[in-house]
Amino acid sequence: MLAFLLALSVSVFALRGSAAILEPLDVGWDRFFKLDWQVSQRHGRPVVNGYLVNSSPYRVTKIRLLVDALSPTGEVVGQQVSWVGGGDVGPFSRVYFEVPAPRDGSSTYRVRVFTFDRVELGRKR
DSSP states (O other): OHHHHHHHSOEEEEOOTTOOOOOOSSTTGGGTEEEEEEEEEETTEEEEEEEEEEOSSSEEEEEEEEEEEEOTTSOEEEEEEEEOOSSOBOTTEEEEEEEEOOOSSOSEEEEEEEEEEEEETTEEO
């Protein structure tokens, strides 16, 4: 159980100095997905919640979102990678998500799809 919880835990990266900034691993993710989201609070902590829309003809699974905290000048000052729950997302459908936002005091965020797997003929890509 502990290993499962650790696998689902999110990674927070404090971006100070020379730390590498994460970028989506699936280039062109925005051809397949649309994100409709907002920032709210849960138990006094910022969360990003909304819908991920799969606008492709493919079933997808293992979706992770990348949430960037942005400075007033648009620089990335914090990042968080989180799993989207709910299992597979069918073609032309959507799934609700709620993920923690980086805790850096930022009020401006950006949300992108970090990774996903496409399911083809019963196999995962």
